[in-house]
Amino acid sequence: MMSNQNKIPQATAKRLPLYYRFLNNLHIKGKSRVSSKELSEAMKVDSATIRRDFSYFGALGKKGYGYNVEYLLGFFRKTLDQDENTPVALIGVGNLGTAFLNYNFTKNNNTKIEVAFDADKRKVGKSIGDIEVHHIEDMEQNLGDISVAILTVPVSEAQNITDRLIKAGVTGILNFTPARITVPESVRVHHIDLAVELQSLVYFMKHYPLENEE
Amino acid sequence: MMSNQNKIPQATAKRLPLYYRFLNNLHIKGKSRVSSKELSEAMKVDSATIRRDFSYFGALGKKGYGYNVEYLLGFFRKTLDQDENTPVALIGVGNLGTAFLNYNFTKNNNTKIEVAFDADKRKVGKSIGDIEVHHIEDMEQNLGDISVAILTVPVSEAQNITDRLIKAGVTGILNFTPARITVPESVRVHHIDLAVELQSLVYFMKHYPLENEE
DNA sequence: TACTTGTCGTGAAATTATTCACTTATTCAT
DNA sequence: ATGAATAAGTGAATAATTTCACGACAAGTA
Numbered sequence: 001m002m003s004n005q006n007k008i009p010q011a012t013a014k015r016l017p018l019y020y021r022f023l024n025n026l027h028i029k030g031k032s033r034v035s036s037k038e039l040s041e042a043m044k045v046d047s048a049t050i051r052r053d054f055s056y057f058g059a060l061g062k063k064g065y066g067y068n069v070e071y072l073l074g075f076f077r078k079t080l081d082q083d084e085n086t087p088v089a090l091i092g093v094g095n096l097g098t099a100f101l102n103y104n105f106t107k108n109n110n111t112k113i114e115v116a117f118d119a120d121k122r123k124v125g126k127s128i129g130d131i132e133v134h135h136i137e138d139m140e141q142n143l144g145d146i147s148v149a150i151l152t153v154p155v156s157e158a159q160n161i162t163d164r165l166i167k168a169g170v171t172g173i174l175n176f177t178p179a180r181i182t183v184p185e186s187v188r189v190h191h192i193d194l195a196v197e198l199q200s201l202v203y204f205m206k207h208y209p210l211e212n213e214e
Numbered sequence: 215m216m217s218n219q220n221k222i223p224q225a226t227a228k229r230l231p232l233y234y235r236f237l238n239n240l241h242i243k244g245k246s247r248v249s250s251k252e253l254s255e256a257m258k259v260d261s262a263t264i265r266r267d268f269s270y271f272g273a274l275g276k277k278g279y280g281y282n283v284e285y286l287l288g289f290f291r292k293t294l295d296q297d298e299n300t301p302v303a304l305i306g307v308g309n310l311g312t313a314f315l316n317y318n319f320t321k322n323n324n325t326k327i328e329v330a331f332d333a334d335k336r337k338v339g340k341s342i343g344d345i346e347v348h349h350i351e352d353m354e355q356n357l358g359d360i361s362v363a364i365l366t367v368p369v370s371e372a373q374n375i376t377d378r379l380i381k382a383g384v385t386g387i388l389n390f391t392p393a394r395i396t397v398p399e400s401v402r403v404h405h406i407d408l409a410v411e412l413q414s415l416v417y418f419m420k421h422y423p424l425e426n427e428e
Numbered sequence: 429t430a431c432t433t434g435t436c437g438t439g440a441a442a443t444t445a446t447t448c449a450c451t452t453a454t455t456c457a458t
Numbered sequence: 459a460t461g462a463a464t465a466a467g468t469g470a471a472t473a474a475t476t477t478c479a480c481g482a483c484a485a486g487t488a
Contacts, residue, residue, distance in 0.1 A: 008421070009475070010422075010475095011474075011476085012475090013414070016417060017413035017414050018410050035435065035436090036435075047435095048438095051438085052437085052438080054436090059436080059437070061435080062435085062484065063434080063437080063483045064433080064436075064483065065435070095317065099310040099313045103309065103409075105409055109412075148412075148415065148416060148419070172415050172418075172419040174411060174412055174415050180257050180258045188415065188418055190411060192406065194317065195235070195321070196232050196235070197388060197406060198302070198325050198364070199234075199294065200227070200231050201388050204227065204402055205386040205402050207227070226445090262449095265467065266446080266447090268466090273466080273467070274466090275466050276454065277453040277464080278452090279464080279465070280465065280466080281466085
């Protein structure tokens with residue numbers, strides 16, 4: 001699958017999954033046509049931004065009409081590789097990890113947690129949300145060729161586990177620990193820091209009383 | 215508390231809680247001095263960006279020396295209002311909600327979940343992580359003057375609960391549902407969409423093979 | 429057919445954010 | 459005391475992103 005490196009801006013790329021899911025919902029609801037204005041209102045993204053984002057992929061709409069939902073959806077399905085499934089490993093079956101195991105990512109999505117690991121022997125062997133928990137010691141043997149990991153371990157373990165993951169061939173990590181892990185250039189990390197997000201919200205509430213963003 | 219509206223860029227504001235936590239950790243470790251270069255390596259933020267960010271608040275460092283950890287920490291403590299505690303309500307005690315109740319936000323942080331709500335009568339009356347769960351019907355009576363809510367309800371309930379929260383005086387919502395909720399201008403919403411984050415990571419892995427960001 | 433309306437796609441402008449690179453002040457070693 | 463090394467702060471350049479606003483064309487209507 002040719003890496004479609006025609007300079008889609010990162011900001012645009014981050015919105016694609018949102019667009020995809022929303023179009024999918026429209027399709028399920030039986031809507032066959034949609035305008036950038038409607039999309040804008042529903043997704044809270046400026047309509048010009050939506051048109052601009054779509055335009056990076058070519059002329060997907062029709063003037064005076066809008067976008068054909070099915071066509072657009074099919075287009076994004078291909079673009080986002082929704083046909084091939086992406087297996088994911090979850091490391092750390094604590095509260096947050098358990099929540100993800102029960103969370104049905106596959107719903108509108110090509111990603112599925114296939115295997116989980118934890119250091120607590122009492123959790124090993126059990127299945128949570130249909131996913132078997134292995135011991136963290138056996139991680140390398142049970143990872144297979146999975147290249148995406150969700151990291152929900154204690155912060156003290158984060159770097160150590162990261163190093164092992166990378167050695168085992170993982171090239172993408174969704175990091176929920178507060179640790180800013182160090183990885184080679186070739187590995188992509190997205191951080192989601194829940195405490196920071198909450199604190200950031202509070203800061204914005206106090207200091208930016210009226211505007212709205214993101 | 216004067217709203218310090220001296221045009222701190224949003225991108226900077228979003229990084230402040232990260233800076234704060236990191237400085238706090240340094241302080242705990244007994245480090246008294248730090249340079250933008252060290253901070254950069256640890257937090258994976260360009261050192262010029264760090265210096266620029268700090269400079270919006272004035273000259274906080276010393277040339278040839280760096281920053282005094284304690285001073286900087288004290289400064290950010292004030293800036294981020296870490297002295298006053300911010301009470302938070304959690305709506306929806308499912309998997310994700312439960313994880314948050316057990317998550318100790320207060321650790322490095324001025325925020326604390328004070329009360330939780332759920333529609334499931336079996337959960338009502340119990341305490342999880344020391345926080346009592348009330349029935350969602352009694353939300354308005356038990357919110358007190360809380361103005362921040364974490365929303366972890368099913369997507370179908372999101373808008374409805376949001377409307378009630380706003381009517382009850384909530385002005386900031388951390389929304390974990392996939393719904394892009396509609397709120398008045400005066401209410402701030404931050405979305406964290408876990409499925410989108412995961413999918414976005416996968417997209418970047420496939421299409422932006424070498425670069426690194428955020 | 430002719431007119432009106434809707435809506436895309438996009439150049440250009442505006443805004444926002446990042447990064448370079450240099451000046452200046454300070455520290456540290458000798 | 460002196461010189462070398464360090465590192466902040468910042469003007470200016472660059473990059474990235476958003477937004478405006480309009481031309482062009484399709485769809486619907488009379």
